Every structure is written in C-alpha cells, then in structure tokens.
Amino acid sequence: MDITSDTHSQHISRQFNQELEELKTHLMAMGGLVEQQIQEAVSALLEGDSRLAERVRDNDKAVNDMQLKIDDECTRVLARRQPAASDLRLVLAVIRATSDLERIGDEASKIARNALSLIEANQGAKGVVEVRHISEHVRKMLRDALTAFARFDIELALEVVHEDDSVDSEYASAMRSLMTFMMEDPRAISPVLNVMWILRALERIGDHANNLAEYVVYLVKGLDIRHVDPEELDEAAIKRQD
Amino acid sequence: MSETLFSQAAGGTRSAVIEIPAARSCLEIDDLSLRYGGQPALQGLSLRVPRHSVTAFIGPSGCGKSTLLRVLNRLHDLNDEVTQSGRVLLEGEDIHGPGVAVAQLRRRVGMVFQTPNPFPMSIYENVAFGLRLQVPLKKRRRDEIIEWALVSAALWDEVKDRLHDSAWTLSGGQQQRLVIARTLAVQPEVLLLDEPASALDPISSLKIEELIRNLKSRLSVILVTHNMQQAARVSDYTAFLEGGELVEYAATDDLFTNPRLTRTEDYITGRMS
Numbered sequence: 001m002d003i004t005s006d007t008h009s010q011h012i013s014r015q016f017n018q019e020l021e022e023l024k025t026h027l028m029a030m031g032g033l034v035e036q037q038i039q040e041a042v043s044a045l046l047e048g049d050s051r052l053a054e055r056v057r058d059n060d061k062a063v064n065d066m067q068l069k070i071d072d073e074c075t076r077v078l079a080r081r082q083p084a085a086s087d088l089r090l091v092l093a094v095i096r097a098t099s100d101l102e103r104i105g106d107e108a109s110k111i112a113r114n115a116l117s118l119i120e121a122n123q124g125a126k127g128v129v130e131v132r133h134i135s136e137h138v139r140k141m142l143r144d145a146l147t148a149f150a151r152f153d154i155e156l157a158l159e160v161v162h163e164d165d166s167v168d169s170e171y172a173s174a175m176r177s178l179m180t181f182m183m184e185d186p187r188a189i190s191p192v193l194n195v196m197w198i199l200r201a202l203e204r205i206g207d208h209a210n211n212l213a214e215y216v217v218y219l220v221k222g223l224d225i226r227h228v229d230p231e232e233l234d235e236a237a238i239k240r241q242d
Numbered sequence: 243m244s245e246t247l248f249s250q251a252a253g254g255t256r257s258a259v260i261e262i263p264a265a266r267s268c269l270e271i272d273d274l275s276l277r278y279g280g281q282p283a284l285q286g287l288s289l290r291v292p293r294h295s296v297t298a299f300i301g302p303s304g305c306g307k308s309t310l311l312r313v314l315n316r317l318h319d320l321n322d323e324v325t326q327s328g329r330v331l332l333e334g335e336d337i338h339g340p341g342v343a344v345a346q347l348r349r350r351v352g353m354v355f356q357t358p359n360p361f362p363m364s365i366y367e368n369v370a371f372g373l374r375l376q377v378p379l380k381k382r383r384r385d386e387i388i389e390w391a392l393v394s395a396a397l398w399d400e401v402k403d404r405l406h407d408s409a410w411t412l413s414g415g416q417q418q419r420l421v422i423a424r425t426l427a428v429q430p431e432v433l434l435l436d437e438p439a440s441a442l443d444p445i446s447s448l449k450i451e452e453l454i455r456n457l458k459s460r461l462s463v464i465l466v467t468h469n470m471q472q473a474a475r476v477s478d479y480t481a482f483l484e485g486g487e488l489v490e491y492a493a494t495d496d497l498f499t500n501p502r503l504t505r506t507e508d509y510i511t512g513r514m515s
Contacts, residue, residue: 011512011513011514012513013512016512084499085501085506087511088498
C-alpha cells in the first residue's frame with residue numbers, strides 16, 4: 001500500500017510519532033546544510049572568495065556530526081520500537097540517506113579545496129561556465145530529492161532519477177572540451193585538472209541525489225529500484241495505487 | 243510461485259490473500275463462517291495453510307483468531323451456541339465429515355493453549371498419556387517415543403534425570419514445553435499453538451520460538467499470537483484478521499515490510515484507523 005506523509009503520523013503512541021518526525025526533520029536539516037555547502041563552494045570558485053572556500057572546507061565536520069547524530073537516533077528507534085512496514089522503511093531510508101548526504105558534504109569540501117588551489121594560483125576561469133551550469137542542475141536535483149522525501153512524492157522522485165542521465169551527459173561533454181583544451185595548452189594542465197575534479201565532484205553529487213530519490217520510492221512503495229536502469233523502470237507499476 | 247488475490251467483499255472491505263497451491267497445503271479453509279448465538283465471529287474465511295511451515299494468525303482481541311484455531315480442532319462441537327458454515331479440509335478430507343472421529347482428528351491436529359496445563363502426574367506420565375490411549379505399546383518402545391518427544395520439545399536435557407517427578411515441579415516455560423512434548427508424542431501432522439508463550443518470560447519465550455522453528459521440518463505449525471514481533475520472528479506466513487474477516491494473508495517477509503492494505507499497515511505499525 002502507499003503511504004503519505006499525513007497518514008504516517010497517526011500512531012497510537014505519540015512519542016513514536018514524534019521520534020519518526022524528528023528523524024525526518026533532522027534529515028531535512030542535514031540536507032539543507034549540504035545544499036548550502038555546495039552552493040557556497042561553487043560561489044567561492046566563481047567569485048574567487050578564498051575565505052568562503054575555507055569556511056566550506058571547515059564546515060564538513062558539522063555535516064559528519066549530523067550523520068552520526070541521525071544514525072544514532074535511527075539505531076535507538078530500531079532498538080526500542082522494532083518498527084515494521086512503512087515505519088521500518090522510513091528508518092532504513094533515513095539511514096541510507098544520511099550516508100549519501102554525508103558523501104555529498106565530502107564532495108562539497110572537495111570542490112572548496114580545488115577552488116582554493118585555483119584561487120591561490122590566481123588562475124583564469126576555463127570551464128567555469130560548465131561548473132556553474134552543472135552545479136545548478138545537481139543542486140536542483142538534490143533539492144527535489146529532499147522535497148520528494150519530505151512529501152513522500154514519488155512523481156518528483158522519478159523526475160530526479162531521470163535528471164541524472166542528463167547530468168552525466170553534460171559532465172561527459174564538459175570533460176571532452178577540457179581535455180581538448182589541455183592538449184592545446186599544456187601550461188593549463190594543472191588548473192584544468194582542478195576544474196575537472198570539481199566537475200567530477202558535481203557529477204557525483206548528482207549520483208547521490210539520484211540515490212536519495214530511489215530511497216523515496218522504497219520508502220513509499222516498498223520497491224527497491226537501485227541498480228535498475230532508469231530506461232527500464234516500470235513507472236506505471238511504481239505509480240499504481242494498490 | 244504464489245500470487246496474491248485481491249478481493250472486494252460486498253460491504254466494501256478489501257482483502258489480499260496469497261494463494262498457496264493446494265498441493266503444498268495441509269489445511270484448506272473454505273468460506274468458513276461462525277456465529278456465537280447471533281453474534282458473527284468469523285465471516286467467510288478462505289485460506290490454505292502450507293505444509294511444513296509456520297503460519298501465524300494475528301489481529302486485535304476479538305478478531306476471531308482463537309475461534310478459528312478452535313474450529314480446526316473441533317473444540318466448538320459441544321457448544322450449542324455455535325453455528326458454523328463452510329468447510330475445513332485436512333489433507334483434502336473434511337474434518338466435519340461423517341467418517342471423522344473427533345479423537346482421531348485431535349491426534350492428527352494437536353493443540354497447545356496459553357496457560358501450560360500439565361496433568362497432575364509425573365513428567366513421564368504426562369507425555370505417555372496420549373500414547374496410552376492409543377494402541378498398547380511395549381514399555382521399551384514407549385520409552386523411546388517419550389524420549390523422542392522430550393528431545394523434540396527441547397526439554398529432555400533438563401528433565402532426563404527426574405522423569406518421575408511431578409510435572410508441577412517444572413517452571414512455567416518447562417511446563418509449556420512438556421505440554422508440547424505430550425502433543426508431539428502422538429505424532430500430529432498439524433500443531434495449533436494458541437498464545438503459547440504469552441504467559442512466559444522472554445527467555446522461555448525464545449526457547450518456545452526456537453522449538454517452533456525446529457518442529458516445522460516434521461509438521462505444520464499454526465500460531466495464534468498477540469505479539470507481532472513473535473509472529474515476525476517465527477512464522478513463514480502471516481494472516482491478519484480483523485472483525486472476523488481475513489484482511490491480509492501473505493509471506494511474513496512481505497507482510498511486515500510492505501503490507502498491501504492500509505488496515506494491515508495500521509495494525510502492524512500501531513496506527514489509529
């Protein structure tokens with residue numbers, strides 16, 4: 001059966017309702033923080049702001065701490081409540097999601113570190129257009145995946161899953177053009193490599209956002225669509241109401 | 243292998259019932275209804291119980307799960323208040339058929355209740371009791387069966403040196419395993435357990451659960467329980483009953499991770515419906 005975010009909070013035990021609500025709230029807070037980390041890391045690069053880049057790098061610990069805290073809360077719910085059905089799926093989805101968000105946080109600090117190298121070397125902005133473009137794309141994916149999680153929204157989650165393919169092809173084409181650039185101007189190899197690492201980090205963020213969207217489908221429908229090619233997804237079956 | 247049949251009753255209530263192939267089932271319940279006086283207790287239940295598996299019946303108090311278990315052992319026979327329709331087939335044979343003797347049925351379908359009820363006699367005599375009612379056996383053969391039953395009920399090591407002590411000297415958990423051994427001694431095909439562990443401490447409960455798991459290689463077990471975690475731990479299939487209706491019947495793995503119907507979801511997750 002399908003669950004909605006409304007029916008999900010009607011347990012006889014209000015304490016249990018509250019514990020599950022807190023898991024979701026804390027996950028959303030963590031999502032908000034990593035989204036801000038990406039945004040600031042990219043801004044630092046685009047605006048040449050080394051202090052902002054340093055702040056992003058240092059904030060990674062806060063993301064890690066949130067993962068530990070939420071995982072700890074999930075462990076307690078499992079031990080004390082022995083959740084079943086959609087409650088169990090929620091706890092599992094939250095545990096998986098914190099791990100992806102933490103990895104997104106790592107990618108954001110990777111972007112910040114590479115941005116710092118570029119700023120310190122005072123290097124020109126080859127590939128910056130691509131970084132801006134792809135970063136907007138993956139941030140939208142992340143935001144949508146988090147919204148889908150908060151609202152138990154399958155349709156939005158499936159949109160995110162399909163978006164990931166276009167991020168992958170944008171990434172591939174950006175890499176090709178940077179590769180050509182390196183061959184033409186060997187002096188640019190070092191800064192271009194920094195940009196490539198940044199693009200690579202953004203592409204990975206897209207993959208993690210895609211994972212989050214897959215957890216939403218698991219949470220709401222009990223279907224595990226990890227390792228299923230998006231082209232082969234039976235969306236009619238996923239959206240069907242039992 | 244098995245598919246779920248959705249159906250919609252006239253009153254608008256939906257059910258989702260896994261279809262166990264007849265060849266794999268030991269018991270078939272077919273459109274069973276039962277009333278206590280005017281009060282309906284079971285309403286048109288149909289399901290098949292698989293052989294060599296543990297099937298749990300869960301549901302709120304008064305949902306009919308114990309009533310159903312009692313039907314399977316014909317415990318309502320002497321109650322004039324009870325009217326019943328539909329059929330129950332044990333290995334294809336109607337248990338209410340004219341050729342079926344109740345004593346014979348109860349040998350094939352054993353039952354254990356919530357409160358351990360050992361007889362006021364020795365441990366040995368408790369297990370021997372059912373055997374003595376059957377064909378006469380040589381003492382040696384009888385001893386072998388009693389040892390086998392006590393071993394099967396995971397009680398042998400604890401009582402082998404005091405078989406002739408009173409059964410009342412055993413703890414609650416041991417008494418319950420003794421009662422199970424007494425039932426096993428006559429080699430039933432189906433074992434009905436009505437809240438077998440609810441009066442026991444957690445460790446004794448786990449021993450009973452372990453025992454249930456081990457027994458299913460030899461017979462089919464039907465377990466009625468209020469304890470959903472227990473149903474989730476030991477059963478292969480779970481049937482959820484509510485208001486005398488079968489709401490959902492599914493593989494336990496599916497029912498506890500992804501139930502098909504809202505009524506089931508609400509019950510197992512403790513939501514108000």
